[in-house]
Amino acid sequence: MTDWTDPDTFAQALEHAETREKGNCFEDFEERDVIEHDPGLTLTKWGNEVWMGQTLNHDPAYWRPDAAADRGFEEPPIHPDYLTAATLGITVEDLSEKGGYFLGRTDVRFAQDAVYPGTDMSVESEVVNTATSSSRPQYGIVSWRTRAKDLETDDLLMSYERTNMIPRREPLETDGGATATEEDDDNDLPETFVTPEGGYFEDFADALEIADEENGAVAYRHERGRTQDDVTVAQLPLATLNTAKQHHNVDVMADSPSGDIVTYGDVTRSTALGHARSDERTWREVGFDDESFHTFVTPGDTVYAFTRVLEATDDASSDEAGTVRFQHIAFNQDDTPVYSGTRIAEIRKRSN
């Protein structure tokens, strides 16, 4: 009788067996296809707090009822970073589990009403673009518009457009692969870097004025760093039902370009944003644009943050705040940028 657990026999069995595959390849996506992501997700207080705690998003309005009330919330709401990560997390099984790279995201917008723990989400994505990758013939580039809604009321909670490199089932014929791109060596950094004196709206507006007079920029780094560990790399994405092997399968990832599991892009950016928010008086998050993930973050890497203030407008959803547009850059212990994106946030004004 064949002993299927005998290592030699089992090795042969594995060789003969077909693998029940997960995920979709580039060829499976057609423009205008709409994909509903099952099983959805209930946004819990636990998930919210684990996410915020580990990414250093410690704004008391998301933790304490009194601080929440002071900001006009009914109770500590779901943090927009967790909402974003959870929305993207449950799309992975259908969109990107096959592997590839999360290249970027733009037009990330949140509904004006806060989202509270206990909300059941339904999430769907529409394929908005498919393209060949000229540098990597074994991949194609796919963009989706993803929308998260409240399952009960059908209210839109957030939406964004995201782009990934997705493996092809059949690699394209190639005449030799990547063409070297010309390095843009232009380095015209301003001489003066201005740091805001505090974290209120007026501090950002004043700093922009000073920088303008001196032909400089409002740009500064944040002190905190967060080293990537088992919790940030594997636990946080799995808690959003993100099944990307990049984050939890060391065996497969050992043979990949990173040689290791990699941090979920939403963890990297949320950590950097947590550092940035610790130096400001956030009122509300409005949205993000032009988000890019420049290189891998792996266990043991430390995520730091750098901020540029681009614009301050005395106009917001509340008289208590003004609107600021930032560029945030996450970087690692070697000072290499790993993420960048612009962010629109309402920032509290000093009380008169």
Ligand SMILES: C/C(=C\C(=O)O)C(=O)SCCNC(=O)CCNC(=O)[C@H](O)C(C)(C)COP(=O)(O)OP(=O)(O)OC[C@H]1O[C@@H](n2cnc3c(N)ncnc32)[C@H](O)[C@@H]1OP(=O)(O)O
């Ligand atoms: C959720 C999740 C995974 C998931 O979802 O399941 C994750 O969290 S995973 C962790 C986070 N992620 C990463 O760890 C990736 C880090 N990153 C890199 O490791 C490098 O960035 C690279 C190896 C991917 C590329 O490196 P690179 O080859 O040097 O980069 P580029 O040449 O700039 O881009 C190559 C081609 O992508 C086109 N391209 C780039 N950006 C955009 C964009 N925004 N929109 C449309 N097309 C874009 C570009 O136009 C070029 O197209 P062509 O192939 O046609 O030239």
